[in-house]
Amino acid sequence: MGQVVLANKVISSSELGPTNSHVHLVAMPPPWLYKIPVSFENDIDYALIDPEKATHELSLYLASGGKACLDATTRDYGRNAKSIKSIIEKIPAAQLILVTGFNRGIYLHPDYFPEYFSSSIDKVADIFANEVEEGIEGTTLRAGAIKIGADYMKILPIEEKLIKAAAQAHKATGAPILVHTTYGTMALEILEILEDEYVDPESVTFFHADRNLDPWYWTDVLERGSYITIDQLGKIKYASEGARVEFLAEIVRRGYEDKILLGTDFARRSDFISYGGGPGIPYLFKTFIPFTKRVFEKMGIEANVVDKFIKDNPSAAFSVKK
Numbered sequence: 267m268g269q270v271v272l273a274n275k276v277i278s279s280s281e282l283g284p285t286n287s288h289v290h291l292v293a294m295p296p297p298w299l300y301k302i303p304v305s306f307e308n309d310i311d312y313a314l315i316d317p318e319k320a321t322h323e324l325s326l327y328l329a330s331g332g333k334a335c336l337d338a339t340t341r342d343y344g345r346n347a348k349s350i351k352s353i354i355e356k357i358p359a360a361q362l363i364l365v366t367g368f369n370r371g372i373y374l375h376p377d378y379f380p381e382y383f384s385s386s387i388d389k390v391a392d393i394f395a396n397e398v399e400e401g402i403e404g405t406t407l408r409a410g411a412i413k414i415g416a417d418y419m420k421i422l423p424i425e426e427k428l429i430k431a432a433a434q435a436h437k438a439t440g441a442p443i444l445v446h447t448t449y450g451t452m453a454l455e456i457l458e459i460l461e462d463e464y465v466d467p468e469s470v471t472f473f474h475a476d477r478n479l480d481p482w483y484w485t486d487v488l489e490r491g492s493y494i495t496i497d498q499l500g501k502i503k504y505a506s507e508g509a510r511v512e513f514l515a516e517i518v519r520r521g522y523e524d525k526i527l528l529g530t531d532f533a534r535r536s537d538f539i540s541y542g543g544g545p546g547i548p549y550l551f552k553t554f555i556p557f558t559k560r561v562f563e564k565m566g567i568e569a570n571v572v573d574k575f576i577k578d579n580p581s582a583a584f585s586v587k588k
Contacts, residue, residue, distance in 0.1 A: 268585030271410035283333030285580035288497035288529025294344030319540035330548035334361035366397035367413035371422035391434035415446030433463035440588025450478025497529035
């Protein structure tokens with residue numbers, strides 16, 4: 267049995283429990299992107315900066331049946347370790363996995379992250395590894411995973427550099443690698459870079475598979491051993507929940523039920539109950555899981571398969587492999 271590195275302790279992977287595999291509790295997009303109207307439109311909706319509201323949201327999540335969360339907020343997207351520390355102190359029952367690494371190249375800027383641009387791959391790898399093994403932002407909280415990402419239909423030069431640094435940090439620490447895919451693209455290309463760096467695909471989990479509901483595309487990823495995450499749940503503007511469940515059913519029929527994770531990836535105030543919006547992080551267990559089980563039964567698929575998506579599979583995907 268493997269181990270999972272939580273923010274404040276290390277546990278056996280069997281202790282992780284029901285997991286939302288993609289959340290953001292405290293986050294703030296980088297300020298220079300507010301100058302690009304098509305991206306953020308100077309919209310305060312993206313400013314998740316209130317730890318009290320995050321604490322409330324997390325308490326609602328625990329009450330809904332969840333136990334663990336992977337907070338995928340990276341430094342370049344406004345990660346705040348001190349706020350997370352205060353949340354953990356208020357809700358010690360919550361099991362949080364934090365991340366090091368980066369989100370996307372467009373969130374990076376040489377003036378704000380000079381070390382990523384000027385330092386060698388080895389040096390950046392050391393930065394990532396240190397956050398796994400020592401602590402984040404001057405706290406004792408540790409990252410339990412390394413996040414990377416790429417742009418839409420291309421990999422920027424800074425992204426390729428940091429992907430290679432993440433591969434080195436993974437080999438040094440055993441921490442799993444998480445991949446942001448913009449609109450569900452570039453997964454195979456990223457996987458090729460990681461494999462060239464001798465990363466086992468089974469240590470890699472891809473986010474945003476449901477921004478590209480193409481079972482053939484993701485089968486190419488799954489057959490190499492990686493995990494995929496359906497993490498746009500509750501975002502009907504991108505796809506219907508029925509389409510997501512049909513995609514899940516097809517992936518199960520293809521034999522990959524052990525490689526699927528679920529998450530909400532809410533990153534706006536309007537998504538959070540605690541900010542007066544919705545449907546909130548509890549949506550995963552209150553609404554989507556029961557809905558999926560009902561539809562699976564109608565399709566002739568055993569409902570208990572869904573439990574793998576929130577229990578067994580996150581325990582395996584987020585285990586340290588060293």
